[in-house]
Amino acid sequence: MSEFAVEVRVVPRAGLLDPQGNAVEHALRSLDFKEVADVRVGRLIRLNVEAASAEAARERAEEMCRKLLANPVTEDFRVEVA
């Protein structure tokens, strides 16, 4: 077994209103970053997972996402194993 560094990114689903993203977008534009659009604010969860392989670590992390880390109704997730 080895330990794998896993990063999980959870973002609001496309089409879903993201008030946090909108607030950040407004702030950026008022700071004169007029080129920004479609700002979405999500969440980064970093964890170490003990597993037999990187693939096994990914599978476990995806299971964690489906069960707890992301809400499938409102959020999409992406898992990266270092």
Added chain:
Amino acid sequence: MRVAIVTFPGSNCDYDCYKAFRDVMGVDAGFVWHEERSLDDPDAVILPGGFSYGDHLRAGAIARFSPVMDSVAEFAEKGGLVLGVCNGFQILCEAGLLPGALVRNDSRQFRGETVRVRVENDASPFTSEYRRGQILRFPIAHGEGSYVADDPTLDGLEASDRVAFRYVDADGRATAEANPNGSARNIAGILNERGNVLGLMPHPERAVEELLGSTDGLGLLRSLVGSLAEAAP
């Protein structure tokens, strides 16, 4: 008749529910700590408002895995009446006992005020004392109360008469202005398929005495207690 109020770390409306049921309705009410595995055979279960587990990750996401929630799901499965208010509604959605999810208010503000809701279903065990179309005044206090679900789910809720309450203005119109959080189709509360689980963001338990500014929540409590009394042998 006994009502079990589940207390999670961070629940803060558990005593409001307790007082509403015990002092106002004269019903035996008791607390069940979230670590308990048994509800001890109650007649109804309340998941109160608050900020279970500090709303970390998502509101209700962690509470949903509290040991007691298995018993709550089992109780609901058997047809027992389960009422989730505010954070309780969020927990019921996270637990899959109700469809959809509650996300941050579109206004980006925490909203603490009295709103109007229209009774959309007056045939459930929670709403039988109201009449359809009746406008009620309920307090709200939430930052993540915007109800979302995909269109087939929303259509299904409407078609099966499971939208219990909708945010409306003084004239009973479900306008954007009357919607305090951006909820899909102004939905304030929904029922499960069987009609024995109700989740709503407004707080009926805080609208049970003149002192509180509204007594419109009494109808919900009376409906619930009335259906329990009817069900009793």
